[in-house]
Amino acid sequence: MRDISVPALAAPLRSGGLADSVFDTAAHQPDFAQLARRDDHTPGDWQEVSAAEFRDEVMALARGLLADGIRPGTRVALMSRTRYEWTLFSYALWAIGGQLVPVYPTASAEQLRCILAGAKVTAIVVENEAQAMTVAEACDARATLRRLWQLDLDCVRRLTEEGTRLTEADVHRLRHAVSPGDIAAIVYTSGTTGRPRGCVITHANLAAGCDTLYAGWGGLLAAPGERPSLLAFLPFAHIYGLMVQVACLRGGVKLAHQPDVTSDELLPALASFRPTFLFAVPYVFEKICARARQAAEQAGRRRTFDAAMTVAVRYAEALAAEAQGTGRGPDPFLRARHALYDRLVYSRIRELLGGRVRTAVSGGSPLLRELGLLFAGAGITVYDGYGLTETSGAITVQPPGRVRFGTVGMPLPGSAVHLALDGEVWVRGAVVFAGYLDEDGAAESGLYDGWLATGDLGHLDEDGYLVITGRKKDIIITSNGKSVAPQGLEQRLCAHPLISQCVVVGDNRPYVTALITLDPEALEHWHHLREEPGGDSEAPTPEEQLQAEVRRAVARANASVSRAESIRAFRVLPGEFSQEAGLVTPSLKLRRAAIVRRYAAEIDALYAQGQREEPETRQDRRRWAAAGLYAR
CATH class of the missing domain: 2.30.38.10 (Luciferase; Domain 3)
Known part of the structure; x- marks a missing residue:
């Protein structure tokens, strides 16, 4: 089979824009619990925000943006973690016909410079002073940036106060002028294989996917009789996270936000909010x-x-x-x-x-x-x-x-x-x-x-x-002419609790090898479980046990592919690939070319110590395995 299509399930957006759903819901169900916010005094508790309350906040902020010079078609960048104000700013901007440019909160000055110049951004919202400093570093002669608002300096309150000199009619006039084909967001790709590209996403684009998902899959969002609710923790700077936000607001799913996605923060938030999906x-x-x-x-x-x-x-x-x-x-x-x-x-x-x-x-x-x-x-x-x-x-x-x-x-x-x-x-x-x-x-x-x-x-x-x-x-072609898709092997390896990241390499080489990093938290836990007083001096050292554990993981991954596609040697690196080193995108995807360049010496060593395709003797195999160079 080479082609498949599925008939449409939801009607397309025929008029208006994404912000209309906020005003429509508030008009028909003003007391409907649209969102939830953390209680400032009791972090484990959540306060519901009604549709009318959220509508009023969107309207007040939209008036403030207008008063500060934002107009239809103005591109405003939003550099923040996933939090309530992200949703508030995006809908206020859409209410007056503005265009959203999401930016990862961890973006470097160089990445930000590319986005600000490429999208001709006029204003930006940041969370804190550190991000404001990144913006300052990113601005050069090409920058069109004129305004910066900082969330931890209470910019929402100040903009709301500034907007009191305008009327709600000023916002409604611009909202009614928005059409489905207008640009809602300029979302940049992760740039795994090159420079990120700005994707033009319209109001109709986002509405189509969200309305279709709700129409076909809405019954899965909660058990019968339960109110659907969702804790958003994916970055809204990624199209997946942005889609989740819009789907909740259009589909009547109670939305809450979790900025920190570490296990120690995310799991307690899930336990206290108790989402249904x-x-x-x-x-x-x-x-x-x-x-x-x-x-x-x-x-x-x-x-x-x-x-x-x-x-x-x-x-x-x-x-x-x-x-x-x-x-x-x-x-x-x-x-x-x-x-x-x-x-x-x-x-x-x-x-x-x-x-x-x-x-x-x-x-x-x-x-x-x-x-x-x-x-x-x-x-x-x-x-x-x-x-x-x-x-x-x-x-x-x-x-x-x-x-x-x-x-x-x-x-x-x-x-x-x-x-x-x-x-x-x-x-x-x-x-x-x-x-x-x-x-x-x-x-x-x-x-x-x-x-x-x-x-x-x-x-x-x-x-x-x-x-x-x-x-x-990403397809690897070995010197023997074998084509290898690395993704499956990498996924299987990363399914092991100890393994954090894996990059399979082998272009123009006689066989496939891998660079592996370990999860620091899992590694600490692994060592803790093996801390025993005394011990047998003849027993394998923790380092030898760790190498053996990784070798078993590689062997299990190899079992899913042919011999020609299997990992013949690997190297466990001392630290993870990081975004700061330019080896990982903000959406946690690996920059393969950058990793291969950075670890060229380690890769060369893998092949230099294995000029023969296989170690010939049992003694060689043991020696290579101890060094992490031989997988099976």
């Missing part, structure tokens, strides 16, 4: 599983936990086979073991998310099949999806009630997928952007007769489910 990326699901495993280890129940995980995967596989007509479902013995572990283990995993989440969505990168099965077996069905900045978020998603693990689903209703002869995924639909921003700040098309070439490789199964196999630019 979860939007996340694979990394978050991996962290949740790792935290549950650590708790089990500390309680001396590691074997029970591992057995429960095995049962969860087998149980979910059996249910999936039954749904697809290829199996009879779980047998009575498996059902009994699953019921036992549900009380002992799975319920504890659900409690980490607040206890009410039964359905979630994963995006940003494909979710490993085994991880999806594990969560499904634990009582949380994860709907994996696929999209790009250019598609305003999702372009494919698992159909309701018909999840096929290991795929990213079928085209979003109203969209189509085509596979080119070389396997590249092409897409089109109402969610596909208006084009790229050119050097003069105007939009230039990146489309071919309405089709977007995504740069991703994949295939469609017999039922039209899309499987992403890698990035076209």
Whole structure:
């Protein structure tokens, strides 16, 4: 199968813009709990914000922006973590026809300089003085920046006071002039393979995806009788996070914000807010599983936990086979073991998310099949999806009630997928952007007769489910002419609790090798569990045990590919790839070319110590393995 399309499910936005939903909801349901904010006095408590209250705040801030010189078409950058004011500023800006330019709060001066100049940004909102200093460093002769507002200096209150000299009619006049085809946001790509590009996203683009998801998947957001609620922690500077915000405001889902995504901050927030649904990326699901495993280890129940995980995967596989007509479902013995572990283990995993989440969505990168099965077996069905900045978020998603693990689903209703002869995924639909921003700040098309070439490789199964196999630019071609897609191997390695990042290399080399980094928190926990007084002097040292653990992880990953595609040697690096070093994008994607350049010496050493394709003797294999150079 090379083509598939799905009929539209939701009507397109025919008039107005994104801000209209705020005013419409307030007019029809003024007391409706639209958002929730942390209680300043009791951090574990949340205060609801009604639709009328939020409408009034948006209106007041919109008047302030007008009074300070913002006009329709003005581009305003927003450099902040995921917080209430992000949502407030974006809707106030859309209410007067302004254009939002999201910026990651961790962006460097060079990255910010590129965005400010490329998008011709006139004003910017920052959180704190450190970000303000980054803005100052980024401004050069090309900068068009005229205003800077700082959240921790109470800029919302000051703008609101300034806006009192204007009337609400001034805002409504501009809001009614906004049309679906107007630009809502200029969202920059992550720039994994080059300079970030500004994607022109219209009000209609964002509305199409959000309305379609709510129309088709709205019933999954909460159990019957429960009010849907969501804790947003993904960065709103990423199109995925921005889509989540708009979907909540358009779909009537109570929205709360969590700025800090470290485990120590995110998990307590989930426990106190108790959302009914979860939007996340694979990394978050991996962290949740790792935290549950650590708790089990500390309680001396590691074997029970591992057995429960095995049962969860087998149980979910059996249910999936039954749904697809290829199996009879779980047998009575498996059902009994699953019921036992549900009380002992799975319920504890659900409690980490607040206890009410039964359905979630994963995006940003494909979710490993085994991880999806594990969560499904634990009582949380994860709907994996696929999209790009250019598609305003999702372009494919698992159909309701018909999840096929290991795929990213079928085209979003109203969209189509085509596979080119070389396997590249092409897409089109109402969610596909208006084009790229050119050097003069105007939009230039990146489309071919309405089709977007995504740069991703994949295939469609017999039922039209899309499987992403890698990035076209990431394909490794060894000196033997073998083409290797590194993504699958890297995902499998990173599924190990100790492994944080992995880059598979091998272009123009005789075989494939890997650079691996370890998760500092997991590593500390691993060492803590192995701290024993005294000990056998003949026993392996902790460093040798660690190398052995990583070797086993590499061997397990290798089992999923052919011998020619397997990792023959690896090097564990002393620290993680970081954004500060220019090796990771703000959305946590690896900059492969930069990593290969930075660690060229280490890569050369991997191959220099293995001129032969295989170590010839058992003694060589042991010596190489001890050095982390031999995987299997």
